[in-house]
Amino acid sequence: MRAPPGVPPRIRTDSSNRFAHDTLAVRVPAIVDAVLERNPDYPPPVRQRIAALAAAMRSGARLPALAPSAPHAEQWLEVLSARSEDGWLSSDWFTAENYAYRCLADASDFWQSGRDPFRSIKLDDYRSREHQDVLEAAVAIGGPRGERLEQLLLAAVFGNRMDLSFVAARERGVAAEVADLLIDDRAAARELLEKGSGPVHLVLDNAGTELSVDLVLACRLLELLDAPVVLHVKVHPCFVSDTIARDLDWFLEASEPDSAALWNASTAQARNCREQLQRARADRRLRIAPHAFWSGPHSLWECPPELEREWAEARLVIVKGDAHYRRVVGDAIWSADTSFSAVTSYFPAPLLALRTLKSDPIVGLRPGQAEQLDAQDPRWRVNAKRAVACLGGNVSLRDAGAHF
Numbered sequence: 001m002r003a004p005p006g007v008p009p010r011i012r013t014d015s016s017n018r019f020a021h022d023t024l025a026v027r028v029p030a031i032v033d034a035v036l037e038r039n040p041d042y043p044p045p046v047r048q049r050i051a052a053l054a055a056a057m058r059s060g061a062r063l064p065a066l067a068p069s070a071p072h073a074e075q076w077l078e079v080l081s082a083r084s085e086d087g088w089l090s091s092d093w094f095t096a097e098n099y100a101y102r103c104l105a106d107a108s109d110f111w112q113s114g115r116d117p118f119r120s121i122k123l124d125d126y127r128s129r130e131h132q133d134v135l136e137a138a139v140a141i142g143g144p145r146g147e148r149l150e151q152l153l154l155a156a157v158f159g160n161r162m163d164l165s166f167v168a169a170r171e172r173g174v175a176a177e178v179a180d181l182l183i184d185d186r187a188a189a190r191e192l193l194e195k196g197s198g199p200v201h202l203v204l205d206n207a208g209t210e211l212s213v214d215l216v217l218a219c220r221l222l223e224l225l226d227a228p229v230v231l232h233v234k235v236h237p238c239f240v241s242d243t244i245a246r247d248l249d250w251f252l253e254a255s256e257p258d259s260a261a262l263w264n265a266s267t268a269q270a271r272n273c274r275e276q277l278q279r280a281r282a283d284r285r286l287r288i289a290p291h292a293f294w295s296g297p298h299s300l301w302e303c304p305p306e307l308e309r310e311w312a313e314a315r316l317v318i319v320k321g322d323a324h325y326r327r328v329v330g331d332a333i334w335s336a337d338t339s340f341s342a343v344t345s346y347f348p349a350p351l352l353a354l355r356t357l358k359s360d361p362i363v364g365l366r367p368g369q370a371e372q373l374d375a376q377d378p379r380w381r382v383n384a385k386r387a388v389a390c391l392g393g394n395v396s397l398r399d400a401g402a403h404f
Helices: 018-038 044-059 074-082 093-107 119-127 129-139 145-159 186-195 209-225 245-253 257-264 268-282 305-311 322-328 369-376
Strands: 181-184 200-203 229-233 286-290 316-320 350-356 387-393
Touching (some): 018 044, 129 145, 129 209, 186 350, 186 387, 209 268, 257 268, 268 286
Parallel strands (some): 200 229
């Protein structure tokens, strides 16, 4: 894939962008501090490394080197070499923020132990009354097929507010307010789902409440369209609540006491949804696909060939969340009325981005719409009130095949 024409430079963590700067100087170090509070039994060497990481980010120290032999190091080495003089507060935001979580995985011995430093936070969300209510509301969505698909896509958009790394977003809840949907391409996406062929890919964002809604969507895609579904996840814990393969195993297998208790408290309709997903996973109609690309520093058009080949066969690729949206548009501030289709014309399949706004990048708005929003709410780009469901990529209805 080629970069879109005229792509602006990436947002940086210096004083040129206050939100990005505060994220790396304040919010992410506080998240790292909380890892120590939530994991008091980490051994002293792990605790020392984690504390040192938080201190380095706050001070703007240089980005640390990564050993060539480290897991998945190949996607980082060239990028880090080109930024050898950069610090946490003097680099491009997308690289620095993703690398912060990569460094946390290393510092916490994740690769050796498999222990998720954010697991207790995720479990708290699953135990909440709100999670249970949202899950039951999602499985109860009914009506004709097209209407159900559009309503599930709407639920998936606003489920993205349940970001466990961003309190301001989570406090807004998941109530689906169409008036807050700045771009609404759900009808066109539904037509692609109903008339297209090939698998549907979901690039997942947060575990917990958002993931539960996304899995109900996956269940209905399997049921209503008889389409294979691929769930793309990260290979290590990232952004607090981002989904890794173990999160899906925990949720779907219900073999651990916490997950068993969750399903025992659910309605028969919700349990049936889980069983459908389990059967689909067993017969390979549902596939879980971890890949290091999703926690790396590259824009979407820089993806590895194996992912591009998969997507070329897709009916629709649904990309969830703010960080993945940033990857789609290069984590750059385009003119807000730039066409999303033009920016994503590099992508080989139809691409639907579902996202509540928690960062500055945005394209696809009407001329003058961004200025109107600036006057109404100076923080509309970052406070997670508004959302988009925008369709781009190669949107032609074609026989994509059913290679899976």
